[in-house]
Amino acid sequence: MARGRLFCLIASLASSVAIVDVNGLGSTADTPHVGRTSTKSANGSRANVFVIGTSHFRCGSAVEVASLIAKVRPDGLLLELDPERTVRLTKQFHRFNADGEKIPEREQQRGPESNVNGDLLYGADFVSAINTCQDLDIPLFLGDEYAQETFSRLREKSLDWKSYSPVPLLRSFMTNMSRGVSSSDFIDIVQTFRSDPQKATPLLVTTSPSVVLASGLLALSAHSGASAHDGVSSLADMGETLLSVTFSALLSSLLFNTIIRDRDEVLAQSALNSIDVLSSLKQGQSVRKRWRFSVNDDRGDGDKTLTSSQIPIFTLKRPLLKGIERNLNLFEPRWLKMIDSLSSEAEARFGCVQCVNKFYSTIAVGDKEGRYADIIFKRKGRIARIKRIEEGKRPSGDRRIGVTIEGCESFVVDNENISVVEDGYMVSHANSLSEKSPKPSETDRVTLVVVVGLLHGNGILDILNKS
Known part of the structure; x- marks a missing residue:
């Protein structure tokens, strides 16, 4: 938990972003947190990219984000979040505790991360x-x-002297300070802070301790020099102060190079991947399905109402190949119920599809904790035959099962014949591969909105401009 909070604080250095507008979607030159770009992925997918400037701490960013999305109506939106932080943040927003129970109102008001009105102090954007x-x-x-990947890289690069170079930090600072005048395609950081001073909160919070420490050391050094007549002692004090300031500068450079610049590459690549996925949707190569389900549903056995023509659908990161075995480690209640609903059959089978995007966030399902699922997967899938099922326990004592499956014949799914059972998983009719493919969209260009932090904005735009 402490590591997660530290990561959030460091990541919030990047607390506003660029916004992009192209091809007549409306002028954004009057907003300081604006930038624009058109880009193309390695697979040839073209996109217009909007990046909205936010501060992760409380300011006007939440309203700005909602306004931009409503105005642009993009094909997709990319967040500077990972799955764990997404669930944790939305769980906090919907007031669920670790056990999935609603937090009493009086405890909500006393919470350190919310005010008496229940507004989030962090992550409202x-x-x-x-x-x-x-x-x-x-x-x-x-x-x-x-976050674990970022901290792991930070540990590794702390041993590499090149990671302490201040050149990238200085170059970024000088470039960002001049871009407000030279180009409307990038963010004007200074004007962004002027228009909404609260957006500077993360920067002030993270830099104030080192500034205060350096100022204190300088003052102490000056005081010692004034009270002592020993010139050698004064020089020694000044040397210690300069050493402390130098150490602080090197540490700042390491953090910038590792947590900001390296993650620029991660976020930009994620944007390009998202563009490819959105393009595949427009071309009819992928299917999107969204639904809501309860996390801890105690209704008992799995759904027994499936018809003979329906098969459960399970998503995989890598496609299942014909004749190849795959071992699955399942512990989520919905997947356990799916297997339970099939295990009594003589020939237990279900469909497997390759998932190209998976988004889950916490929501309220009645008075219980639930999930909002937004899934995009390849239209072509493969039937999996269950060969073995092994019961087991997780370290927490909860049930888990190991399932060995084998790839069989292929099938195709369509948007129209996909549904979701009450247990929270998809089912579909298996169609022949000779079925007519859906008509691709006439527009090959997609529109993407990206929500990242201020120190990431121009770096990401630079990378996308070069794509």
Whole structure:
């Protein structure tokens, strides 16, 4: 938990972003947190990219995010979040505790991360984006790496002297300070802070301790020099102060190079991947399905109402190949119920599809904790035959099962024949591969909105401009 909070604080250095507008979608030159670009992925997918400037701490960003999304109506939206932070943040927003129970109102008001009105002190911009996209039926994408990956890279690069170079930090600072005048395609950081001073809160919070420390050391050094007549002692004090300031500068450079610049690459690549997925949707190569389900549903056995022509659908990161075995480790209640609903059959089978985008956030299902699912998967799938089922337990004592499956014949799914059972998983009719493919969209260009932090904005735009 402490590591997660530290990561959130460091990541919030990037607390506003660029916004992009192209091809007559409306002028954004009057907004300081604006930029624009058109880009093309390695697969040839073309896109117009909008990046909205936010501060992760409380300011006007949440309203700005919702307003931009409603105005642009993009094909998709990318967030500077990973799956764990997304669930944790939305769980906090909907007031659920670790056990999935609603937090009493009096405890909500005393919470350190919310005020008496229940507003989030951190992450309201992300929640606003998620809620708006859910209301407008816009696909959501997660663009950031896990916090553990960032800290692991930070440990590794702390041993590499090149990671302490201040050149990238200084270059970024000088470039960002001049872009407000030279180009409307990038963010004007200074004007962004002027228009909404609260957006500077993360920067002030993270830099104030080092500034205060350096100022204190300088003052102490000056005082010692004034009270002592020993010139050697004064020089020693000044040397210690300069050493402390140098150490602080090197540490700042390491953090910038690792947590900001390296993650620019991660976020930009995620944007390009999202563009490819959205393009595949427009071309009819992928299918999107969204639904809501309860996390801890105690209704007992799995759904027994499936017809003979329906098969459960399970999503895989890699496609299942014919004749190849795959081992699945299942512990989510919905997947356990899916297997339970099939295990009594003589020839237990279900469909497997390759998932190209998976988004889950916490919602309220009645008075229980639930999930909002927004899934995009390849239209062509493969039937999996269950060969073995092994019961087991997780370290927590909860049930888990190991399932060995084998790839069989292929099938195709369509948007029209996909449904979701009460247990929270998809079912579909298996269609022949000779079925007529859906008509691709006449528009090959997609529109993507990206919500990232201020220090990431121009770096991401630079990368996308070079694509």
